[in-house]
Amino acid sequence: MSGHRVRAGYLFVAPFMIVFVAMLVVPLAYAGYLSLFKEQLIGGTTFVGLDNYVRALGDERLLGGVLRVVRFFLVQVPIMLGLGLLFALALDSGMMWLSRFIRLGIFVPYAVPSVVAALMWGYLYGPEFGPIAQLAGALGLPAPNLLGEDFMLGSIANVVTWEFAGYNMIILYAALRAVPPELYEAAAVDGAGAWRTAWSVKVPALRPALLLALIFSVIGSFQLFNEPQLLQRLAPNVIDSAYTPNLYAYSLAFTSQDVNYAAAVSFLLGLIIVVVSYTVQLAVNRNRP
Incomplete structure (x- = not known):
């Protein structure tokens, strides 16, 4: 009987494993294989080992994109998670x-x-026909160039925050619903008010959920693509092909046809995400009382 149950378990897991291997493991292995080669005019495809990775580590355009998404992460994520936490507590x-x-x-x-969101906000940001510019003109104020170089990163951060604040709110709200009622009763017995209960009971109970949301935000920030890729058409002089690492890898693969170097850039980006995510998790766990 147990043997039948074991086989049944494998049969239930098999569809997921097949899709997982076919859609994730095999493409990753093939990308890793491509990253070790280089297409040359003379000699064709040549094995170069880690040369593509060495080239990427010294690529100023790639490093500039990484620093840009780091700045994006440090500003946008605290605002987004703060709003999600505020909504969940309310x-x-x-x-x-x-x-x-x-x-x-x-x-x-x-x-x-995200494509629709970027197009919608791109229209709202429009310096000539967008509602924000028209409202500023009606008030006799100069229209802010929200698609200019000084505002672009903030404009993208606003789009992403608008999209994902509610998603993080659901994660945190679900975690709050799982807090044992005994904790609230104990706080009430001790004379804690609503604000004190929120700060001393609810927020500490949300730490695992906040960590999960933070790690998701790390991954999403370094994979930023749709919003800058679509807004690039509205501000081509501000957003270039290396504005974010993901956009740079896409441009290398599909515009420059340098798939080998694009694979190396993608692998390095994945490594950065793993390192940053692990660092965040380690820092949070160390600060846990």
């Missing part, structure tokens, strides 16, 4: 009217495809 307080409707309204932007 909904969990039980003092909001129409809480289900409000929760759905906050979450809806996440259901909007």
Whole structure:
């Protein structure tokens, strides 16, 4: 009987494993293989070992894109997670009217495809016909160039925050619903008010969920692609092909046809994500009381 159960377990897991190997393991292995070669005019495809990785480590355009997404991460992620935490605490307080409707309204932007969101905000940012520029003109104020070099990174951060604040709110709100009621009762017995309960009971209980959301944000920040790729058409002089590492790898592979170097850049980007994610997790766990 146990043998039948074991075989049944393997049969249930088999579809996932097949898709996992076919869609993730095999492409990764093939990309790693490509990154060790170089296409040359004389001699064709040649094995170069780690030369592509050495080249990437000294590539100023790649390093500039990495530093740009680091700045993006340090500014955008705290704001996004802070908003998600604020929304989750407000909904969990039980003092909001129409809480289900409000929760759905906050979450809806996440259901909007990032392509549609970027196009929508690109229209809103438009320096000539966008509503923001028209409102500034109606008030007699100079229209801010939200697609200019000084504002572009902040404009992209605003789009991403609008998209994912609700997603993080759902993660944190679900974690709050799992907090044992005994903790709230103990806080009430000790005379803690709503603010004290939120700070001393709810926020500490959310630490694992916040860590999960933070790691997801690390991955998303370093994989930033759709928003700058679409806004590039509106501001080609501001967003170049190396504005973010993901956009640079895409341009190398599909515009410059340098798939070998693009594979090496992608692998380095994946390594950076792993290192940063592990560092964040280690730092949070060390600070845990």
